[in-house]
Amino acid sequence: MLQDHLLEEHAGPAAETEPALVLANAQVVTAADSFRGAVTLQAGKIAEVTDGGAIPSGAIDCQGELLLPGLVDLHTDHCERHAVPRPGVQWDPLEAAIAHDAQVAAAGITTVFDSLVVGLRDADQTRRDLLGQIMAAVEKGETLGLFRSQHFLHLRCEVTDPTLLDQVEPHMDHPLLRLVSIMEHTVGQRQFPDAEKYREILIKLFHVPPEQVDERFRRDAEASRTFAPTYRAAICRMAHARGIPVAAHDDETLEHVEEAAHLGMALSEFPTTLVAAEAARECGMATIMGAPNVVKGGSQTGNVSAVALVKAGLLDILASDYVPVSMLSATLRLTGDDIGLTLPQAVKMASLAPAKAAGLDDRGEIAVGKRADLLRVRLVEGHPVVRTVYAAGDRVA
Known part of the structure; x- marks a missing residue:
């Protein structure tokens, strides 16, 4: 399959004779520890991890700076x-994808799931x-x-769009599709329980004429009743038939989470309340929150904060x-005295945990045999x- 071929391509050269690169005198952060040490890269993988501040001949002196796993x-x-x-x-x-790739690589993200909306209710055909x-x-x-980082696809499916299934089905066998999430943006629930705040967002950010907002609310509520339950299950x-994990998006209530768990969703993406996050944990769902929420000190729409x-x-x-x-900034902020995570705990949230959630067991931590x-x-x-x-052992930024 092309998926496997692409993974092999990004694994780096296979020749065992490829020269090794040693990053020495670094503050190495593994999944369980942080220590002064060195990491050896060879043939696209991590060949050795050692402790101590020695700088072998030919090694790169990291001058005590942090050495983290690539972010996922x-x-x-x-x-x-x-x-x-x-x-x-x-x-x-x-051109847009290449420019995007350059920025994510420079931010330390070596594996990225490009998230694309399916089900733009008011979009014209050109936008679709x-x-x-x-x-x-x-x-x-x-x-x-052409890319510095490795790219996969994440389809974000809006279940209030009457044409959603026709739009998404042709893309479900795309070789790079590795994650699907299910969204429902309806006033009075989930991300937008406050109707007036949602009205302001529609007018200012989505340029909906003010006189059309109430009709939009009515139409969305009707679509939610008519299509959302059927489309969510479909x-x-x-996704399950293809082995693709599914994330619930913006769950607000216990009932939202229980429905998601019943449908086999493995991830709770951006729960909007503490109740929903607690329920997700009880149901064995991994919880995802946006790093900007950490950096800015809370949710842009007034929902539960990531720090909470x-x-x-x-x-x-x-x-x-x-x-x-924001991923790297948020990771380090979580180690502050007011929050108190250890560096390995915080880094794991941006590397090993997302890699495991996506079924990418070859990366996400500094360990022998993992992708470099x-x-x-x-x-x-x-x-x-x-x-x-470094991505698969090659310097990319």
Whole structure:
């Protein structure tokens, strides 16, 4: 399969005679520990991890800076934002994907799930067609080796769109599709329990004429009743038949979570309340929150904060959401005295935990035999500065 072929391509050269690269005198952060040591990269994988500050001849001196595993981002809208940089403006999809890739690599993200919306209720056909164009561009970038980081696809399915199933079914066998999430943006629930706040967002961000908002609310509520339960179950069946994990999005209540668990969803993406996050943990679902929520100190729409979930022991995974650089910043903020995670605990949320959730067992930690995805980070007045990034042993930033 092309999926397996692409994974092999990104595993780096297989020749055992390839020269080794040693990153020495670094503060190495593994899944369980943090120590002064060295990491040896060879043939695209981590060949050795040692402790101590010795700098062998020919090694790169990391000067005591952090050496972290490459970050794994399960949810970013960033590629779409490059493809449509302004309302009504569409950029060449391949150029957009390449520009997006450069930014995520520079942010230390070596595996990224480009998150694309399926089910744009008010979109014209041109905007709907862009979905397939972006997916084709990402596949071309992967196939031709144009990217620094490795890219997979995450389809975000809006179950209030009457045409959703017709839109999503042609893409379910795409070789890069590794994650599906199910969204329902209806006023009075989930992300938007406050009708007036949602009204403001529709007018300011989505440019809905004010006189049309109430009709939009009515139409969405009717679509939720008519289509959402059937489409939610149908998307889960499609994904499960292909071994693709499914995430619930913006769950608010115990009932939302119980329905998601009953349908076999393995991830709870951006739960909006503590109740939903607690229920997800009880149901064995891994919880994802946006890193900007950590960096900005709370939810943009007034829902539960990521930090509150961390303090309650309910957060498993960080995702960049819409700001690639937020993943690293959020990871380090979680180690502050007011939150108190250890560096390995925080780093795991942005690397090993998302890798495992996506079934990528070859990466996500600094350990012998794993993919040589690493980033060297200097702290400057508390701010992380990415110095170098390696993907499958190659320097990419």
